[in-house]
Amino acid sequence: MAGRHRRGGTVRRTIDWDGGAVMIIDQCALPASFETLRLTTVDELIGAIRRLAVRGAPALGAAGALGTALSAFRHPGDAEAVRADARRLADARPTAVNLSWGVRRALTRLAEGPEAVLAEAKALMDEDERVNREASRRAAELLLDRCPSRPLRLLTHCNAGRLATVGWGTALGVVWHLHEAGRLEYVFADETRPLLQGARLTAWELAEAGVPYRLLPDSAAASAMARGLVDCVVVGADRIAANGDVANKIGTYGLALAAARHGLPFVVVAPMSTVDKELPDGGGIVIEERDAGEVTCVAGQRVAPPGATAYNPAFDVTPAELITAVVTEHGIFPPA
Ligand SMILES: CSC[C@@H](O)[C@@H](O)C(=O)COP(=O)(O)O
Numbered sequence: 001m002a003g004r005h006r007r008g009g010t011v012r013r014t015i016d017w018d019g020g021a022v023m024i025i026d027q028c029a030l031p032a033s034f035e036t037l038r039l040t041t042v043d044e045l046i047g048a049i050r051r052l053a054v055r056g057a058p059a060l061g062a063a064g065a066l067g068t069a070l071s072a073f074r075h076p077g078d079a080e081a082v083r084a085d086a087r088r089l090a091d092a093r094p095t096a097v098n099l100s101w102g103v104r105r106a107l108t109r110l111a112e113g114p115e116a117v118l119a120e121a122k123a124l125m126d127e128d129e130r131v132n133r134e135a136s137r138r139a140a141e142l143l144l145d146r147c148p149s150r151p152l153r154l155l156t157h158c159n160a161g162r163l164a165t166v167g168w169g170t171a172l173g174v175v176w177h178l179h180e181a182g183r184l185e186y187v188f189a190d191e192t193r194p195l196l197q198g199a200r201l202t203a204w205e206l207a208e209a210g211v212p213y214r215l216l217p218d219s220a221a222a223s224a225m226a227r228g229l230v231d232c233v234v235v236g237a238d239r240i241a242a243n244g245d246v247a248n249k250i251g252t253y254g255l256a257l258a259a260a261r262h263g264l265p266f267v268v269v270a271p272m273s274t275v276d277k278e279l280p281d282g283g284g285i286v287i288e289e290r291d292a293g294e295v296t297c298v299a300g301q302r303v304a305p306p307g308a309t310a311y312n313p314a315f316d317v318t319p320a321e322l323i324t325a326v327v328t329e330h331g332i333f334p335p336a
Pocket residue numbers: 052055056057058096157158159160161164165169170171197235236237238248249250314
């Protein structure tokens with residue numbers, strides 16, 4: 001069933017509340033093994049966020065809200081302690097705006113006690129699945145309008161699927177809709193160097209859902225477009241500025257340039273919670289830089305010579321003029 005993770009007959013969300021703890025599917029273990037982690041402290045959750053055991057902007061929103069609830073139960077009546085934990089959670093990764101948004105939203109109920117904070121976090125999670133279904137449905141319709149003649153061949157980058165959200169997906173939500181409607185030929189999943197979210201996670205999700213796909217080295221994307229193998233590019237987002245500039249996984253900007261060169265639609269799918277209305281344009285987006293070891297090593301094995309170092313930005317910013325449409329649950333953003 002697209003949109004849910006099933007193991008042993010149990011339907012699982014990517015992240016959930018589990019009797020006083022935060023439960024996550026461990027994305028570092030996939031695809032070799034499907035494991036869940038039960039995180040009982042804010043520090044454990046922050047560690048999981050930093051090593052990308054839980055990742056993807058909407059899932060990070062849920063992590064921020066649930067982590068704040070966890071802290072509220074640990075420190076009943078001590079608002080200062082909870083606010084200190086909330087600040088550390090919000091700072092765990094800088095680029096995806098959903099993380100601090102989820103924390104802020106949970107904090108709005110702090111004065112009512114831990115149960116109210118948790119209720120807010122649960123409401124956020126229910127909404128996440130609903131709004132991402134709606135955003136991806138709208139994006140699928142837009143693509144079918146632009147390319148009505150035959151089943152579509154999509155290219156996507158990173159993982160913007162169930163694993164990146166509470167339970168449905170954004171860019172891969174489009175894939176689930178098109179596949180169900182019999183309007184999808186195949187998906188090219190960029191491998192997404194250096195951490196291989198495409199090769200490890202998107203491929204796993206597509207295989208589980210029975211969607212035809214092929215992995216694509218990131219460096220082959222422009223050439224696949226030039227050879228006429230791609231109808232459109234669909235990606236998610238980590239932060240969208242008020243003018244429609246989009247921060248997403250490193251490599252997204254290059255894909256947008258190549259799509260523009262080949263006259264292909266380049267569509268971003270995201271919930272409104274990924275829009276940072278305070279930010280006039282993408283120039284102000286803080287880009288996370290990660291450890292050079294993620295580049296100098298592959299799958300834990302060092303491949304670069306001793307002493308080699310690396311520049312390792314986790315995200316880039318695609319200017320609005322290269323984007324055909326940013327589609328949210330409310331339609332195209334910014335509204336005309
Ligand atoms: C629906 S998820 C959209 C984005 O969060 C996704 O494309 C992405 O860039 C995730 O990066 P990651 O570093 O794996 O958290």
